[in-house]
Amino acid sequence: MRSLASVDPTLAARALAASTEITTAALEGDDVDGVLPLVVQRAAALAEADLGLVTVRAEDDRLTVEAAHPVADGLVGLTLSARSAAARVARGGVPVAVDDFVVDPRTAPFVPAALRGYGPFAVAPFGTRERRLGALAVYRRRGAEPFSKITVDLLASFAAQAGLALVLAEGATARRRVAVYEERERIARDLHDVIVQRLYAAGMQLDLLGRRLATRLDRADAARIADAVDQLDQTIEEVRGTVRALRSPDPEPPADLLGSVRAEVDIAGELLGFPPSLDVKGDLDGVPSEAADHARAALRETLSNVVRHSGAHTVSVRVRRKNSLLRLEIVDDGCGIPKDVSKRGLRHLEERAVAAGGRCRITSSARSGTRVTWEIPLAFA
Numbered sequence: 001m002r003s004l005a006s007v008d009p010t011l012a013a014r015a016l017a018a019s020t021e022i023t024t025a026a027l028e029g030d031d032v033d034g035v036l037p038l039v040v041q042r043a044a045a046l047a048e049a050d051l052g053l054v055t056v057r058a059e060d061d062r063l064t065v066e067a068a069h070p071v072a073d074g075l076v077g078l079t080l081s082a083r084s085a086a087a088r089v090a091r092g093g094v095p096v097a098v099d100d101f102v103v104d105p106r107t108a109p110f111v112p113a114a115l116r117g118y119g120p121f122a123v124a125p126f127g128t129r130e131r132r133l134g135a136l137a138v139y140r141r142r143g144a145e146p147f148s149k150i151t152v153d154l155l156a157s158f159a160a161q162a163g164l165a166l167v168l169a170e171g172a173t174a175r176r177r178v179a180v181y182e183e184r185e186r187i188a189r190d191l192h193d194v195i196v197q198r199l200y201a202a203g204m205q206l207d208l209l210g211r212r213l214a215t216r217l218d219r220a221d222a223a224r225i226a227d228a229v230d231q232l233d234q235t236i237e238e239v240r241g242t243v244r245a246l247r248s249p250d251p252e253p254p255a256d257l258l259g260s261v262r263a264e265v266d267i268a269g270e271l272l273g274f275p276p277s278l279d280v281k282g283d284l285d286g287v288p289s290e291a292a293d294h295a296r297a298a299l300r301e302t303l304s305n306v307v308r309h310s311g312a313h314t315v316s317v318r319v320r321r322k323n324s325l326l327r328l329e330i331v332d333d334g335c336g337i338p339k340d341v342s343k344r345g346l347r348h349l350e351e352r353a354v355a356a357g358g359r360c361r362i363t364s365s366a367r368s369g370t371r372v373t374w375e376i377p378l379a380f381a
Contacts, residue, residue, distance in 0.1 A: 011154065014046060015157065018045075018158060019162060021042065022035060022038060022039055022042065022162045022165050022166075023161070023162075023165040025038055026166050026168070035166060039054055039067070039162045040052040040054040040068060040069045042158070042162075043069075043159070043162075044069045044070075044138055046154060046155070047122065047138040047154070048151075049140055049147075050118065050139060050140050050141050050144070051068065051070070051115075051118060051140075052069045052139075053065050053075065053138075053139075054067045054068075054126060054136050055080060055086055055126075055137065056134040057087075057134045061082035061090075061091060062080060063079070063082075063084070063087050063090060063134055064077065064079050065078040066134075074114050078112060078114060080112065083110055084107070084110035085098075085110070086137050089123045089125055089135050093125045093129065095123065095125070095152055095153075095155065096123050097122040097123075097146070097147050097149075098120070098146075101115075101118070101119065101120075101139075102116055102118070102119060115139065117141065117142060118140065119139075119140060119142035119146075120145065120146040120147050121137065121139050121140075122138050122152045123135050123138075124152070124158075124159040125159060125160070125163075126163045127163035127164075127166075128164050128167050131163075133167070136163075138155060188243045191242060195239055196236055196240065197271070199232050200267075200271055203229050203232040203233060203236070203308065204271070206225060206228055206229055206232070207229045209225070210229070236304075237300075240300070256292075257287045257292040257295060257296065258280065258284040258285070260292070261278070261280065261284075261299060262278065264296065264300050264303055267303075268306065268315070271307045272306075274314075276303075276314075276315035276317050277314075277316045277317065278316075278318075278319075279316070279317070279319070280318075280320075281318075281319070281321070282319075282321030282322055283321060284321055287378060288378060290356070291356060291376060291378050294352050294353075295328060295374075295376070298328060298349055298353070298360075298374045299328055299330070301348055301349055302328075302349065302372050302374070303317075303330065306330065306370070309335075310332045310370065312332035312333050312334035314332065315331070315332045315333075316329075317330050324377055325375060325376075325377055325378065326375065326376055326377075327373065327375040328372070328374045329371070329374075330374075331369065332369045332370050333368075334370060335369075336365045336368075336369060336370055337362075346362060353374055353376060357376060358374070358375050358377060359374075359375060360373070360374045360375075361373045
């Protein structure tokens with residue numbers, strides 16, 4: 001960092017105050033990029049410039065303007081050549097200043113049209129030696145006084161301090177996010193492994209009790225038990241939705257259908273007391289999110305019915321993706337679908353299939369068990 005011993009004490013104090021402000025804003029906030037407008041505003045004020053730009057390096061060494069002061073149309077998002085003076089400074093770490101960058105041979109070939117009204121130009125590296133984020137540039141209108149060496153040194157010092165603050169803030173923000181994600185995962189795991197299974201068990205016991213007492217209960221009491229079981233099912237669905245949200249911090253997480261299928265089969269195995277067989281063919285990674293949501297909900301509803309009602313000794317789950325068709329097939333060797341069981345879950349299966357442009361076929365008997373075939377076209381999603 002350059003020495004500022006020769007800088008006017010008032011200006012040095014302003015520079016220190018600006019650096020402190022940037023550091024505080026960067027370390028206290030979660031949006032590090034949101035600090036860039038403040039950085040460029042303070043840099044333009046310290047350099048008494050008509051325009052300030054902060055640019056960020058891309059992998060190809062080109063620079064993109066991320067913030068400008070004052071804000072002007074066409075500047076933010078502007079891409080500067082990898083051969084421009086700002087790009088060379090961002091790579092090399094040595095500030096550059098010219099009296100008129102429109103005519104100076106070091107800068108003239110790479111001046112964008114949007115900046116041709118400016119002359120005096122100074123640019124300093126933005127970031128640290130290990131993490132070179134980009135460049136911080138200031139401009140004055142053509143014909144204005146060039147930037148002095150002291151001003152350039154001040155700009156370089158401020159850019160280094162502001163860049164260091166942002167690099168440190170990125171690390172602090174990342175650590176905070178990791179801590180949040182770990183806590184969310186812990187909560188999700190507790191909900192999934194404890195609460196959902198207890199709700200499942202309560203629903204199964206209540207449903208079994210209702211069927212055993214069916215001949216001794218009046219219609220109103222039987223309806224209340226059935227309604228309680230339905231409410232438990234709905235609560236389980238809501239808890240699982242919360243678990244998915246906790247485990248998916250991104251606004252639009254990818255549809256990990258294969259992982260969801262395995263998780264649903266594992267949960268069913270824990271409740272059945274034996275693992276269902278699982279056979280998957282075709283690539284599930286590319287299944288669109290909407291189709292994946294329908295499929296995982298259909299599988300969950302079907303396995304829930306198997307656990308609660310079938311009394312099965314074997315269960316098989318087959319998932320097929322062939323071209324533009326996704327098919328689920330769940331087969332059990334249980335007692336079939338009892339006549340006194342609510343058909344709401346079966347209607348949900350059919351409604352989901354129809355909503356996605358597909359269909360659901362259910363065959364069931366006390367002798368052969370139940371087969372559910374659920375399929376949708378992927379082109380629909």
